[in-house]
Amino acid sequence: MLSDSVSQWDRCTFENHLQICYHYEYLETLSEVLEKIPKIGILTEEQNSYCAEVKRYLEKIDGDIATTYKLKFRPQKFLAALDEIYEKFDEDREPTESFLKRAVMKFLLELSRFGQDIQNSDEAEEGCSTRLFCAFAEMCCMHSEISLDKGDCTIWKNFKGMTEVTSLPDIRLYSYGIKTTKTATSKSQFPVSVVEVKKSVEKQFGESELLDALTERLESTDLSSSISSLASSDDSSGKPPIEEYLKNSKSLGQHAGQLLLELHKCHKDYKNCPILTMSGMIIDGTKVFFTVLEMKKKHLNKLENNEELDEDDQALIYYSQPFDLIYSDERSIFIDNIMRLNNIEL
Template sequence: MLSDNVSHWDRCTIENHLHICYHDEYLETVSEVLEKIQKFGELTEEQKSYCAEVKRYLAKIDGNIATTYKLKFRPQKFLAVLDEIYEKFDEDREPTESISLDKGDCTIWKNFKGLTDVTSLPDIRLYSYGIKTTKTATARSKIPVSVVEVKKSVEKQFGESELLDPLTERLESTDLSSSISSLASSEDSYRKPPIEEYLMNSTSLGQHAGQLLLELHKCHKDYKNCPILTMSGMIIDGTKVLFTVLEMKKEHLKKLENNEELDEDDKAVIYYSQPFDLIYSDERSILIDNIMRLNNLEL
């Protein structure tokens, strides 16, 4: 039974009622995921410079060089650096100028599968806006280039010490210069957990699929005439980020819009990347570059 809010959907709901499934394994690179959507424009020199500057600021927070900086990886340290970046890159903007990150209103699909309406509210919507280093800037796209779900913490159930992941606990409680060798030996298993760990949350996956679907329905009229429609997204779990893309045939979407029965040819797929961790500079670099690439989608 479908709920009128996608936050209550689970994996079985989207697979059995909507014929939307998650791909059977993650794609190795973000590029493989993003190539499922429309054509990208290359990063401009200005964008590359912007990304490089952001990476330079964030180099203060890096698990690979923590012995040099003697940093303790508490959330407030990370947020402090983000505030510094925001002040640096926002100093030349007009005070009334809006940014390209927006939660926005609920997306509503009326008359969906016998329901009066179904609603969705992603945690974040990202829009194509461009790099505004000059006073003149083009208006942002009306189509979100990414729908983001941020998985909630369990602070009410656990104390702070129990919330810290193994790497953070080690950084907080030891002299890193003496423990770096043992940390390195377990680094791969820590940084690259099996994707099944993220797929176990049936409700989270159902909700994210619903968010992508409703945004696609809302925006598909603005797409060019093409047989395959796509909507990009991200799932954020702590400091880890997975890129996602919903790929659906236009005929499939039309059947859902007209409340028609689906058949075996109606199969939509959500592709996803392996998780990339913001704590590590090499993985963070990949995230920064590809979030910028999303800005260059030709919708």
């Protein structure tokens, strides 16, 4: 049976009771995941220009100096790279908006704290990963809202015979935008993405133990071609499903519940949308999975009315392979795609 809190949901239970399944393999690119959202615009010229500036400031930070393993044992290059970026802020004479610089500085501060957390305690705590991701999202012009207590819960009343079911995502992301006018800066009424931060299971600090297979391949490949090589290599044809990365069915059940409850909250008043979507992310240290729940309106209506589901009622959660905020190529992809969340029309 399903629990009255999605934090207790496991994968098999929600798949059997709600007919919501994770796709059998990851989609090739983050863009493919986001294209599942029917009303999401491409980046504007202004957004592209902003993203290019952010990438320019962060180009000195890359996987050759700052994997989790290297942050633990060889922090000197990482700290030197941060110092070089800080110096660039003082030397840069290009007309960069001050709020962009502040956003980049905040991300650098949280990245430095993240590195210190790893050095001091052998692993980054969830709170440190949460702050790091929030700073990254805000650098991409999203408003991040961290859940603090029960008052931040999303509630679905009269769900599957229960009085109510609750969900408390770690972070909700809202559209914010680049411009600083009152209209542009007011956050949207509903979140455009819900985020779960999971504690990394990596505890032993040996080179072969800590760096997972994906990271090892990235470090042994030229970074400029790492993403394309992953997509084209012979052994990538299997496209491992998300559980092979997370190894935690409960995390998948919890995240599915979060997506479902936020979808119910956001789309309950939409009458003319046959296909509904809710985007999300799962954070594992500095690695991020993009996710999108895609569900037919009539499927959601049946759940709302406690009606029996038939074989046509099948919802899917699509997801990307994990991308790492540390690697320059992967971070650049993230910056573009998180910025693009500002262009979702609810």
